[in-house]
Amino acid sequence: MARIIGGIGASHVPTIGVAYDKNRQDFPAWAPLFKGFEPAFNWLQEKKPDVLVFFYNDHLNAFFYDLYPTFAIGVAPSYGVADEGAGLRPLPMLPGHPEFARHIAESMINEEFDLSVFQDRPLDHGVFSPLPLLWPHNDGWPGAVVPIQVNVVQYPLPTAMRCYRLGQALRRAIESYPEDLSVVVVGTGGLSHQIHGERTGYNDTDWDMRFIDLIEKDPMVLAKMKHVDYIRLGGAESVEVIMWLAMRGALSDDIKKVHQNYYLATTTAMTVLVFEENDQTARNNAIVSQNPQLTGVEDIPGTYAFDIKTGTESIRLNRFFWNMKTPASRSEFEQDEAAACHKAGLTEQETALVRDRNWLGLIQYGANFFVLEKFARLVGKTNLEVYASMRGETFDQFLATRQVPDAR
Numbered sequence: 001m002a003r004i005i006g007g008i009g010a011s012h013v014p015t016i017g018v019a020y021d022k023n024r025q026d027f028p029a030w031a032p033l034f035k036g037f038e039p040a041f042n043w044l045q046e047k048k049p050d051v052l053v054f055f056y057n058d059h060l061n062a063f064f065y066d067l068y069p070t071f072a073i074g075v076a077p078s079y080g081v082a083d084e085g086a087g088l089r090p091l092p093m094l095p096g097h098p099e100f101a102r103h104i105a106e107s108m109i110n111e112e113f114d115l116s117v118f119q120d121r122p123l124d125h126g127v128f129s130p131l132p133l134l135w136p137h138n139d140g141w142p143g144a145v146v147p148i149q150v151n152v153v154q155y156p157l158p159t160a161m162r163c164y165r166l167g168q169a170l171r172r173a174i175e176s177y178p179e180d181l182s183v184v185v186v187g188t189g190g191l192s193h194q195i196h197g198e199r200t201g202y203n204d205t206d207w208d209m210r211f212i213d214l215i216e217k218d219p220m221v222l223a224k225m226k227h228v229d230y231i232r233l234g235g236a237e238s239v240e241v242i243m244w245l246a247m248r249g250a251l252s253d254d255i256k257k258v259h260q261n262y263y264l265a266t267t268t269a270m271t272v273l274v275f276e277e278n279d280q281t282a283r284n285n286a287i288v289s290q291n292p293q294l295t296g297v298e299d300i301p302g303t304y305a306f307d308i309k310t311g312t313e314s315i316r317l318n319r320f321f322w323n324m325k326t327p328a329s330r331s332e333f334e335q336d337e338a339a340a341c342h343k344a345g346l347t348e349q350e351t352a353l354v355r356d357r358n359w360l361g362l363i364q365y366g367a368n369f370f371v372l373e374k375f376a377r378l379v380g381k382t383n384l385e386v387y388a389s390m391r392g393e394t395f396d397q398f399l400a401t402r403q404v405p406d407a408r
């Protein structure tokens with residue numbers, strides 16, 4: 001069984017990444033910050049968790065206001081670093097854990113936390129500001145990350161209480177995962193800071209100290225606070241500490257704080273806290289062990305429920321069809337089918353399914369019908385003709401089964 005062995009709260013100030021990349025760890029202005037992360041690094045070296053689940057927010061790097069999810073979980077096999085306007089940081093690709101992430105999504109959605117699911121999105125400083133200070137990575141990262149993105153950039157944000165309960169649901173999801181994984185939950189952001197308007201530069205160390213105390217001993221006080229309370233007490237952008245509540249919600253009441261560092265240099269109170277679970281035994285939380293919504297679907301003939309597993313494993317083929325909504329992609333395919341398939345990186349099997357217009361085979365392989373119909377339009381097939389093909393019937397045979405066979 002998977003188990004949570006502890007939690008970390010960490011600021012994600014982007015300039016930490018800049019200082020890190022420029023090797024300023026020993027500069028007098030930066031040493032208190034970097035030295036302050038070392039015990040957290042050492043704790044992780046000692047505990048060696050397999051997975052870090054990161055509650056973080058994207059700062060309009062991978063998501064934009066055209067579609068900004070309240071909660072979104074990454075289910076990809078790996079993640080790159082987002083280019084935030086100054087080029088890519090020299091960090092290796094970060095492994096994900098698709099199977100574990102899928103299980104978490106299934107479990108949490110079953111508990112009515114309707115997470116969005118993403119694959120092709122890089123992670124920004126919400127993850128990569130603190131991560132290099134927490135994990136070695138010269139030879140690649142020592143474990144996997146499951147990122148859970150939280151909207152803290154466009155109101156209405158999820159409430160602090162919702163984040164706390166999200167963390168509690170995460171714990172139940174983790175404890176129902178059958179594989180023996182040790183997990184640390186990380187919440188990033190804060191503490192006090194404001195970086196817009198005339199109040200820019202606002203800090204309150206007294207409030208930060210109260211927050212640090214409450215997050216350990218009485219998180220429900222923090223969970224009951226409104227966004228405006230966080231803005232008033234800690235500055236506008238400090239409201240992102242609601243992600244610490246998600247982390248805290250995933251921990252039990254039986255924790256001890258094994259490290260704390262607080263350093264306020266310019267505009268943001270940079271903080272790292274490490275909590276260790278006193279009881280790290282695995283327990284089978286069978287209550288939410290499986291999402292029951294599709295139990296038995298395999299017994300319904302001729303039916304292929306499109307799930308996250310299908311979505312991750314067949315993303316290349318689905319993207320190939322999805323791209324056919326652009327004139328350029330359609331034209332490329334019409335000019336040279338084989339070249340278009342090759343350019344899209346399709347396997348031999350996928351290319352053959354496309355070449356043979358094997359509609360049922362494509363569905364069974366993992367194509368979603370709503371992208372497949374774009375391909376059908378391109379090759380001159382109507383949906384009715386595709387339906388007939390999937391049923392193994394001629395067009396006329398299929399129409400004869402309809403209430404109004406002439407409606408074509």
Ligand code: FE2
Pocket residue numbers: 012057059189190240
């Ligand atoms: Fe932030």
